[in-house]
Amino acid sequence: MAEERPGSWFGFGFCGFGQALGSGRGRQVLSPEPLRVPDAGTDICDIGSLSAAWSYTAIVSSAGRLLLSGSARGAADGCRDAWASETLRAVLRDGPGGPGPGAELQAWAPGAALRGEPLWARPAGPEEAGREDDGAACETRAGPLPLLPGARAHLSPRPPLCRPLCPALRARRLALGAEHALLLDAAGQVLSWGGGRHGQLGHGTLEAEPAPRLLEALQGLRVAAVAAGGWHSVCVGETGDIYVWGWNESGQLALPARGLAEDGQTDAGEGTGELYTWGWGKYGQLGHGDTASRDRPRRVQCFVREQLRVTAVSCGPWNTYVRAVEPGRS
Amino acid sequence: MAEDGNRDAPAAGLGALWGALRALLPRTKEELRLDLGESVERSVVLLLQQAADLFYGGRRSECLQTSEVVLDYSWEKLNTGLWQDVDKDWRRVYAFGCLLKAVCLCEAPGDATTVAAALRVCDMGLLMGAAIFDDILIKVAAVLQAHLLPGKRPAHIPAPEQPCLKKARNSHVSIPDLRSERAVPRLRCPSLQHFRKHHLVPQTPVILEGVADHWPCMKKWSLEYIQEVAGCRTVPVEVGSRYTDEEWSQRLMTVSEFIDSYVLNEPRDVGYLAQHQLFDQIPELKQDISIPDYCCLGDGEEEEITINAWFGPPGTVSPLHQDPQQNFLAQVLGRKYIRLYSPQESEAVYPHDTHLLHNTSQVDVENPDLERFPGFAEAPFLSCILCPGELLFIPAKHWHYVRALDLSFSVSFWWS
Numbered sequence: 001m002a003e004e005r006p007g008s009w010f011g012f013g014f015c016g017f018g019q020a021l022g023s024g025r026g027r028q029v030l031s032p033e034p035l036r037v038p039d040a041g042t043d044i045c046d047i048g049s050l051s052a053a054w055s056y057t058a059i060v061s062s063a064g065r066l067l068l069s070g071s072a073r074g075a076a077d078g079c080r081d082a083w084a085s086e087t088l089r090a091v092l093r094d095g096p097g098g099p100g101p102g103a104e105l106q107a108w109a110p111g112a113a114l115r116g117e118p119l120w121a122r123p124a125g126p127e128e129a130g131r132e133d134d135g136a137a138c139e140t141r142a143g144p145l146p147l148l149p150g151a152r153a154h155l156s157p158r159p160p161l162c163r164p165l166c167p168a169l170r171a172r173r174l175a176l177g178a179e180h181a182l183l184l185d186a187a188g189q190v191l192s193w194g195g196g197r198h199g200q201l202g203h204g205t206l207e208a209e210p211a212p213r214l215l216e217a218l219q220g221l222r223v224a225a226v227a228a229g230g231w232h233s234v235c236v237g238e239t240g241d242i243y244v245w246g247w248n249e250s251g252q253l254a255l256p257a258r259g260l261a262e263d264g265q266t267d268a269g270e271g272t273g274e275l276y277t278w279g280w281g282k283y284g285q286l287g288h289g290d291t292a293s294r295d296r297p298r299r300v301q302c303f304v305r306e307q308l309r310v311t312a313v314s315c316g317p318w319n320t321y322v323r324a325v326e327p328g329r330s
Numbered sequence: 331m332a333e334d335g336n337r338d339a340p341a342a343g344l345g346a347l348w349g350a351l352r353a354l355l356p357r358t359k360e361e362l363r364l365d366l367g368e369s370v371e372r373s374v375v376l377l378l379q380q381a382a383d384l385f386y387g388g389r390r391s392e393c394l395q396t397s398e399v400v401l402d403y404s405w406e407k408l409n410t411g412l413w414q415d416v417d418k419d420w421r422r423v424y425a426f427g428c429l430l431k432a433v434c435l436c437e438a439p440g441d442a443t444t445v446a447a448a449l450r451v452c453d454m455g456l457l458m459g460a461a462i463f464d465d466i467l468i469k470v471a472a473v474l475q476a477h478l479l480p481g482k483r484p485a486h487i488p489a490p491e492q493p494c495l496k497k498a499r500n501s502h503v504s505i506p507d508l509r510s511e512r513a514v515p516r517l518r519c520p521s522l523q524h525f526r527k528h529h530l531v532p533q534t535p536v537i538l539e540g541v542a543d544h545w546p547c548m549k550k551w552s553l554e555y556i557q558e559v560a561g562c563r564t565v566p567v568e569v570g571s572r573y574t575d576e577e578w579s580q581r582l583m584t585v586s587e588f589i590d591s592y593v594l595n596e597p598r599d600v601g602y603l604a605q606h607q608l609f610d611q612i613p614e615l616k617q618d619i620s621i622p623d624y625c626c627l628g629d630g631e632e633e634e635i636t637i638n639a640w641f642g643p644p645g646t647v648s649p650l651h652q653d654p655q656q657n658f659l660a661q662v663l664g665r666k667y668i669r670l671y672s673p674q675e676s677e678a679v680y681p682h683d684t685h686l687l688h689n690t691s692q693v694d695v696e697n698p699d700l701e702r703f704p705g706f707a708e709a710p711f712l713s714c715i716l717c718p719g720e721l722l723f724i725p726a727k728h729w730h731y732v733r734a735l736d737l738s739f740s741v742s743f744w745w746s
Contacts, residue, residue, distance in 0.1 A: 016399055055373035071373040086371045111372050178410045
């Protein structure tokens with residue numbers, strides 16, 4: 001299973017539409033398998049960005065080639081970033097002169113094979129990004145989609161497909177759940193808004209919030225990353241602490257959940273580059289070789305056995321993509 | 331599959347079961363198509379077609395797998411946003427998944443457990459899904475239930491029912507003393523006009539006697555009968571002393587399990603089969619009740635009337651709350667203590683200020699915290715002990731508090 005080349009990608013979980021995941025056929029993959037896009041024929045080793053929707057996956061290589069697999073098929077060059085959702089596909093494409101001015105953000109209906117006209121397109125080059133008011137050395141181009149370059153708007157799977165963001169928020173990262181949104185700002189603060197019935201907003205109530213609201217419970221903590229599942233939220237502090245809140249229906253919060261099997265294993269994570277997974281596992285997306293759901297973090301043994309160090313993870317709704325390298329390489 | 335006459339071996343029985351189920355479905359896969367709108371994504375439509383192809387192609391285990399994917403994905407849609415905003419098409423998709431799964435489960439030879447599992451899937455489709463193919467899930471459920479009937483009842487139902495009810499009456503449930511309280515007025519078979527003029531228009535509560543006391547349920551229903559007609563059906567149960575508690579939760583279980591865990595055997599926790607449209611799920615029970623004639627005085631259609639079952643042990647409590655529609659509450663088994671406060675007293679009942687609980691009072695009616703809620707002490711109210719055969723009119727928006735004094739079964743009719 002292990003690849004000799006550095007920086008290999010693996011996938012596991014649901015692939016009922018033939019998404020790139022190991023064999024690419026079959027309904028699900030229960031343990032990490034090398035990523036193989038059926039149409040490409042070769043292994044993917046140099047991925048710039050990866051975005052997985054439920055029924056298809058969009059992979060953009062460092063060289064700018066976009067590959068779609070699953071319910072949507074197709075390929076295109078000159079792409080820098082892609083965002084996949086069931087109702088909308090967004091692609092950040094270089095302008096005619098290559099990267100730089102003239103870059104364009106395109107939105108496509110998921111069935112379209114990247115030919116013909118997109119649903120809409122708008123300029124998204126560096127000149128659109130705007131400047132930070134405080135002149136500090138922050139990125140002038142905000143983080144990956146669904147946050148648009150310039151951080152003045154973000155994509156949404158439901159209309160309106162492009163939504164404004166107050167520039168004063170200085171958004172750096174955005175994560176979308178089924179009905180809520182998490183925003184990480186330049187100061188390391190977290191804001192949330194949207195539906196709140198499962199506590200996913202983190203404000204201590206079950207009420208919805210119409211607009212971004214600061215998470216007071218995290219005040220004083222500098223957050224490095226945020227992520228969202230369907231109805232739960234996760235953030236990681238700069239010191240490495242993980243915070244989870246929201247719906248714990250399948251153990252997503254790594255807290256005891258009623259009805260789950262006892263898992264006697266306790267993992268003390270030592271060293272870096274180990275992958276731990278927990279939560280809903282019915283389609284093998286936890287990568288432990290079975291379909292059990294777990295309410296306690298468990299190390300994915302595959303990578304340990306093959307002596308691979310995990311360097312990146314990207315979660316689709318029902319599957320997981322992982323980049324791993326041999327130790328000693330970056 | 332050949333039938334084997336009078337042998338009651340499970341395999342033979344299931345041959346007949348499969349035949350009966352297969353006959354309920356359309357002959358061709360083209361007819362098993364749902365008309366779905368824009369909100370159902372193309373990828374899902376493909377999956378539904380694939381599932382139908384697999385079913386009619388006789389590929390049972392693959393059809394089961396595909397149905398499972400359909401169920402898991404549509405379940406996520408059902409859990410997104412408010413229930414009232416969930417697109418009906420997603421509920422149809424969910425019901426479709428339940429239909430194929432339930433039928434596929436019964437194709438292979440199995441035993442009562444398999445059939446019970448299939449029935450549970452049907453019930454999930456009825457609870458969470460929306461009607462498809464002319465209410466096919468009701469028909470499938472009826473076939474499955476008929477197949478389960480002999481031998482599905484638990485062994486320890488007490489043969490005479492009276493000792494059970496007597497015990498409930500003499501248990502730690504306290505009977506309120508109504509002598510100091512103003513009583514809900516009573517009328518015997520008033521005319522439609524009289525009811526409209528004196529209660530519907532002025533919106534004042536009244537107990538109607540002689541109206542419901544001849545409904546078949548009043549004679550037929552008992553713990554044993556309910557067990558027989560509905561025992562193997564899955565229903566939602568509220569666990570916890572009241573829905574405003576932190577520990578309160580909802581769980582799905584069969585009616586048998588509910589009776590075993592929360593009615594008989596000195597239950598530890600309070601369980602309440604509350605606010606459930608049981609009569610849509612089990613049409614046989616609907617034959618035992620009638621829609622009160624007075625409902626025709628409203629603006630709505632008869633089909634729009636929501637009929638709920640309320641079935642539980644002594645001691646179940648519905649905290650003081652209001653509902654947007656007119657309500658007729660028919661008492662069938664046991665007695666309930668009920669208190670009513672006019673909407674004009676809304677300030678004095680201190681509703682919660684959250685959107686989720688804005689229709690619920692913060693006050694524990696029979697044990698009010700008068701330091702936090704001083705105005706409650708002087709708020710005027712009407713009260714009663716509602717007995718079997720009686721029908722209580724609760725006007726729209728009227729605050730009401732309900733506590734069961736015995737093993738109780740009530741039926742409510744919400745109308746406009």
